[in-house]
Amino acid sequence: MTNLLDRPPTFLDLPLPVAAPPLVRLVDVVRRYKMGSGPVTAVDGISLDIARGEFVALMGASGSGKSSLLNLLGGLDRPTSGEIWVADLNLAQAGKRALVEHRRRQVGFIFQSFNLLLHRSALENVELPMMLAGVAPAIRRARAAALLVEVGLAERSDHRPSELSGGEQQRVAIARALANESPLLLADEPTGNLDSATGASVMQLLRDLNRAGRTLVVVTHDPGVAAYADRTVHLRDGQILRIEQQTPGGREDGR
């Protein structure tokens, strides 16, 4: 070891150009539902890798399978066939207990309609995932308060969702998604219920979180939202239509 450090560096000492394993790997994922009118294929053979720290937008018309894909990633649903790897877990094969652990530790959900518990304060809503994970009250309270500071709602922590604006509610929901330090954030139309200015600030917040290292998958039909992403996956009829890599210049935040 000392020898290696003593000699001048050569190209051999540079990191190998082998990519780190992706956080998410989808292999030929199919999801069929039995509907009244017969089977419906919501996801039809999708294969996709998402790297750690990446920001991916899933775009498509309604019924294109983008929300189904998000639910599969979140472990709320299981594929009919194919493999879904998140970190080291294949969700297609995982047991119930493992799926619960996956939802607790690996992913954070952000919904279009916020889905905050109405009878709990902002702080208690942020505490919820930690409570479910069995974190001690004092620790989770402190962490929830810190997260509310991070999303800019320090003074609103005792307010109920009904006393908060839509944008504020979505910020609480984002803080909640961060509570268990899940590496993967899944957002389903996060700006769908917000006006454009509020939506933009929420997207800024998500963008910042992504920069801080979180992997982000956002489902949207709004090109303005997709423009924040590193990569946009266009879906149609459950299949990938095309994948669009954003050029750094094309990004709205001008990174």
Next chain:
Amino acid sequence: MRALDVLDTGLGNLRRRKIRTVLTSVGVWVGILTVVTMVSLGIGMQAQITDIIKQWGLETVFVSAKVPQQASGAFNPYARTRPDKPITPAIVAGFRALPGVATVEPLVDIPEGLNLSLLLAGKDRPFVLVDQSSREALFETKVDITAGQALPSGEAGRGIVLSHRYLSGQGILPTAEAALVGQQAVLHAITPRGDKADFPLTIVGVDTATRGGRIGTADALALKQWWFNAPDILQTDGYAQVAVHAQSLNAASQVATAVAAQGFSAQTLQLLLDQVNRIFLIVETMLSSIGVLALVVASIGIANTMIMAIFERTREIGVLKALGASNGDVLKMFMVESAAIGLLGGICGVIGGWLLSRLLDWVIHNYLTSIQVSIPAPFFILTPELIAAAVAFATVIGLLAGLYPAARAARLDPLTALRHE
């Protein structure tokens, strides 16, 4: 999820719907109130009877002659049913000679249909003579002597003991009672035909019995001999009942066997106590089954409320599952809710049952006092075991009622639940 958080979440959900929670628990508390009141009545009555039986001592054997079958049902105060084998003085002496026997107390019954009055303190007064051999006298609650002494026992026992209640009914003040002891009273007996006889008696004491007074066995025998005009009645009819006190419980059963072998019916108090306990178990079960019926209805109410609550909170359940709640977490949350409804009902029911039994106790005692019967012991006894069992039972009812709704909530598919409006 931590147990405390499960508890807190479940109870928090109940607090959000206070009125519904209280209304749902009313069914439980009515049921528990009924069960608690009924069982405490059973316990109270049982305790009284057991107490009376124990006063006699469990080592007492009651011996009576066997009466021929065909005669036993007929009621005729003028003709007496002669037993096949009367308990004559010779037989009583035989009982005394049995091993393990401490004392033997023969009892003579008082003929029915007698019209009695008592010349007492210079005044002829109506009088009720308590038959010493009757069940009423045998099982009266504990009687205390307030002045003088108890009746002398045994065949030769003479004298009269008057009840304080009778004396005060006759306007004789408690302060004058002690002065009566040692005085003479005369019992006037009149048959329906108009025959009269006087029996002079010495007042031996005053006691706390419910009514009238009692006389010694020798005096009762004299009364009976006159009534039936049969001086040899002890030889022909024998004693009505003989209380044989054995030296120990073991001796009592041996004495009972020996007496039964001689052709008499012998009953030990232990046997009687067992019978009483069995009867009370049946009575308690019957009474509390009314409450159990109420609890069955209440549990349906709880199940209904829980199903409604779960329907209302379907979306919330979906969110909780998306955030990492396991099926078990959801199950436990709802089980805590329904158990808490049961527990609340149980606590209210026990308090309500206690209040109701206090009230009924008061009403019964007032009534008994008004008809000159005094039973000082409480009729309703609420034991700690009963309270604990009632509360636990109510909680279990809540748990059972919540089992199906909670299992349904736990099995909800998170995606379906999240789409629920």
